[in-house]
Amino acid sequence: MNIKDIAKISGVGISTVSRVLNNSGVVSDTTRARVLSVVKQYNYVPNSNARNLKKTQSNTIALMIKGISNPFFANMIKEVERQVHLRGCPLMIQQVEDGVDEIAAAMQLIREKNLYGVIFMGGTYDHSEEEFKQLGIPFVLTTITTMKEVDPNVFSSVSIDDVQSAYKATNYLISLGHRNICFMARYPLMENTIGNRRLLGYKKALEEHGIEYDSALVEDCEYAPSFGFAAAKRLLSKNLGVTAMFAASDAIAIGAAKAVLSSGLSIPGDISIVGFDGIEMAEYYHPSLDTISQPGVEMAHVSVEILFDLIAGETANRHVVFESMLVKRGSSRKIN
Amino acid sequence: MNIKDIAKISGVGISTVSRVLNNSGVVSDTTRARVLSVVKQYNYVPNSNARNLKKTQSNTIALMIKGISNPFFANMIKEVERQVHLRGCPLMIQQVEDGVDEIAAAMQLIREKNLYGVIFMGGTYDHSEEEFKQLGIPFVLTTITTMKEVDPNVFSSVSIDDVQSAYKATNYLISLGHRNICFMARYPLMENTIGNRRLLGYKKALEEHGIEYDSALVEDCEYAPSFGFAAAKRLLSKNLGVTAMFAASDAIAIGAAKAVLSSGLSIPGDISIVGFDGIEMAEYYHPSLDTISQPGVEMAHVSVEILFDLIAGETANRHVVFESMLVKRGSSRKIN
DNA sequence: GATGTGTATCGAAACGATTCGATTTTACAA
DNA sequence: TTGTAAAATCGAATCGTTTCGATACACATC
Numbered sequence: 001m002n003i004k005d006i007a008k009i010s011g012v013g014i015s016t017v018s019r020v021l022n023n024s025g026v027v028s029d030t031t032r033a034r035v036l037s038v039v040k041q042y043n044y045v046p047n048s049n050a051r052n053l054k055k056t057q058s059n060t061i062a063l064m065i066k067g068i069s070n071p072f073f074a075n076m077i078k079e080v081e082r083q084v085h086l087r088g089c090p091l092m093i094q095q096v097e098d099g100v101d102e103i104a105a106a107m108q109l110i111r112e113k114n115l116y117g118v119i120f121m122g123g124t125y126d127h128s129e130e131e132f133k134q135l136g137i138p139f140v141l142t143t144i145t146t147m148k149e150v151d152p153n154v155f156s157s158v159s160i161d162d163v164q165s166a167y168k169a170t171n172y173l174i175s176l177g178h179r180n181i182c183f184m185a186r187y188p189l190m191e192n193t194i195g196n197r198r199l200l201g202y203k204k205a206l207e208e209h210g211i212e213y214d215s216a217l218v219e220d221c222e223y224a225p226s227f228g229f230a231a232a233k234r235l236l237s238k239n240l241g242v243t244a245m246f247a248a249s250d251a252i253a254i255g256a257a258k259a260v261l262s263s264g265l266s267i268p269g270d271i272s273i274v275g276f277d278g279i280e281m282a283e284y285y286h287p288s289l290d291t292i293s294q295p296g297v298e299m300a301h302v303s304v305e306i307l308f309d310l311i312a313g314e315t316a317n318r319h320v321v322f323e324s325m326l327v328k329r330g331s332s333r334k335i336n
Numbered sequence: 337m338n339i340k341d342i343a344k345i346s347g348v349g350i351s352t353v354s355r356v357l358n359n360s361g362v363v364s365d366t367t368r369a370r371v372l373s374v375v376k377q378y379n380y381v382p383n384s385n386a387r388n389l390k391k392t393q394s395n396t397i398a399l400m401i402k403g404i405s406n407p408f409f410a411n412m413i414k415e416v417e418r419q420v421h422l423r424g425c426p427l428m429i430q431q432v433e434d435g436v437d438e439i440a441a442a443m444q445l446i447r448e449k450n451l452y453g454v455i456f457m458g459g460t461y462d463h464s465e466e467e468f469k470q471l472g473i474p475f476v477l478t479t480i481t482t483m484k485e486v487d488p489n490v491f492s493s494v495s496i497d498d499v500q501s502a503y504k505a506t507n508y509l510i511s512l513g514h515r516n517i518c519f520m521a522r523y524p525l526m527e528n529t530i531g532n533r534r535l536l537g538y539k540k541a542l543e544e545h546g547i548e549y550d551s552a553l554v555e556d557c558e559y560a561p562s563f564g565f566a567a568a569k570r571l572l573s574k575n576l577g578v579t580a581m582f583a584a585s586d587a588i589a590i591g592a593a594k595a596v597l598s599s600g601l602s603i604p605g606d607i608s609i610v611g612f613d614g615i616e617m618a619e620y621y622h623p624s625l626d627t628i629s630q631p632g633v634e635m636a637h638v639s640v641e642i643l644f645d646l647i648a649g650e651t652a653n654r655h656v657v658f659e660s661m662l663v664k665r666g667s668s669r670k671i672n
Numbered sequence: 673g674a675t676g677t678g679t680a681t682c683g684a685a686a687c688g689a690t691t692c693g694a695t696t697t698t699a700c701a702a
Numbered sequence: 703t704t705g706t707a708a709a710a711t712c713g714a715a716t717c718g719t720t721t722c723g724a725t726a727c728a729c730a731t732c
């Protein structure tokens with residue numbers, strides 16, 4: 001069943017059917033009604049391969065994501081799907097594994113599928129201006145840090161201020177009287193990663209309060225409970241008199257909390273903990289974990305909005321920085 | 337840059353380029369090398385819309401998923417993406433919201449995109465044999481219950497035995513001396529839902545041990561911590577002398593545990609808890625939650641394998657039932 | 673009645689691939 | 703050389719759309 005069949009059955013030309021289906025050009029009301037009824041009756045769905053071929057553009061959006069199993073992204077993916085779907089577009093998902101070039105992978109898809117737009121989510125992108133430019137279609141970076149200095153007119157982005165957020169968390173712990181605060185993140189020592197941005201905020205807070213930075217208190221740690229657990233164990237075994245831990249993700253914080261509790265220490269009695277992200281599980285941990293909460297769903301929503309604005313012809317790239325929120329629950333306490 | 341350009345530059349006909357790229361038919365080694373070098377030099381990627389149009393079949397796989405933000409599915413989605421990607425196919429994801437007809441939604445995509453295959457993941461499907469048949473392309477149901485009796489020759493599936501698994505969990509609690517065991521799941525009273533299957537196993541265990549079933553101990557509850565928390569609160573407030581809780585998901589169990597702990601009761605001192613799924617967070621909860629673990633990643637893997645077997649021409653539908661595993665950690669104890 | 677102006681519709685061409693029947697080239701025996 | 707089969711290659715037709723220039727008709731205007 002194709003457009004020709006529909007045309008024949010409706011007794012009109014194929015271009016008329018096309019105009020009816022695309023709401024383009026003029027069609028008399030009676031013709032429109034007749035065509036639509038035939039379409040409905042035969043349950044006709046236009047072939048998007050043919051359409052995309054002709055238009056040399058598909059309506060498909062691709063989501064390139066690093067860390068797909070990170071629970072913080074789950075709700076974001078859900079919202080991206082929802083918003084994209086709402087606009088009548090199919091969503092393609094491609095996971096970007098460590099070590100693969102995300103721009104190259106996207107380029108492949110773009111040429112193959114004539115994509116409408118791309119959302120990049122998660123991780124750290126080590127690309128030059130030129131590489132971003134060569135994408136040639138609208139795209140948005142969400143919760144991503146770029147390692148190179150790239151002209152902001154070249155891309156759109158949705159993010160939070162990682163330095164400021166980590167600063168806020170660390171400040172909070174300091175205000176509670178903590179001095180020996182450790183920090184766990186992925187690649188904290190590698191410049192321009194998210195881990196490094198958060199380390200910067202952590203350092204800034206220490207510095208402002210005259211607390212000396214001690215690299216022994218910083219642990220490299222993947223964003224998952226098992227790594228947080230191991231990192232916290234290592235930290236505790238160093239006997240540095242740690243009274244507080246700041247984790248760059250709730251998943252890490254949950255693992256770290258487990259390490260603390262299973263060592264016979266209490267939270268927040270002996271150790272205070274602050275996480276990052278604001279995932280639901282952290283709230284239901286016992287004790288409920290304090291955290292820096294990111295508005296993930298809103299960020300996903302705005303990412304899609306920006307993307308479709310660009311697709312609609314908007315030429316100015318936007319950079320939206322959301323405010324993170326320090327959520328105080330039950331995992332920190334005042335000491336001294 | 338299209339196949340014609342490549343043909344011209346290589347000094348060969350377009351069909352030769354096509355044969356080189358698809359490894360179909362004969363091409364002399366020298367010609368093949370020449371074409372490939374041009375393809376590489378110009379970074380040519382065949383347009384899949386054109387290819388799919390001609391072949392009236394695309395290589396796209398669709399994943400229709402209910403409950404995309406459920407952490408148990410995160411790893412499954414990741415594995416599905418990985419396996420599909422490994423086979424050189426793009427993956428389309430569509431979220432199936434409550435109340436939408438998943439088969440109809442899939443049909444739309446199938447006709448629009450000439451899909452290669454579909455994986456349905458999560459939830460309960462209320463469809464007849466006819467409806468499944470009309471899909472007309474290979475598909476696999478993963479972690480899904482079907483409400484109607486459908487001829488197993490009509491579909492392939494990957495699952496665990498929900499009745500048996502819940503039976504195992506309940507039996508375990510009973511063996512520890514518990515009598516007043518409550519049960520939390522989604523739609524436990526609606527026939528053929530996953531919640532109901534697990535309820536059946538729960539009931540079976542009770543019955544075998546001469547414990548009377550008490551519907552006051554059963555709570556309807558969505559698969560998320562907040563709902564588990566509320567359900568457990570309701571249960572505790574009934575003062576039924578509950579000593580154990582069995583939750584049909586770890587997310588529920590985590591919420592329930594929070595309700596127990598924040599009521600000043602201890603786990604497993606006062607209340608024993610067993611969850612379901614085997615998500616990482618449950619292990620790092622404190623105390624570590626006992627659970628019925630499902631091999632999600634393997635299930636995802638096998639689902640993709642079956643799907644591609646069907647695509648390759650396999651005509652016999654397969655039904656793989658994985659073994660779930662009772663994982664004893666620290667949230668249950670022997671009483672009396 | 674000739675001309676002009678909308679309105680509604682038509683169908684051929686094009687998008688970029690695959691494929692199959694036709695054609696050319698090569699290899700080798702006679 | 704020639705004949706012939708096998709190997710290599712060619713290009714037209716096709717997939718199902720969109721789009722644009724052309725057409726047909728009704729009606730008003732002069």
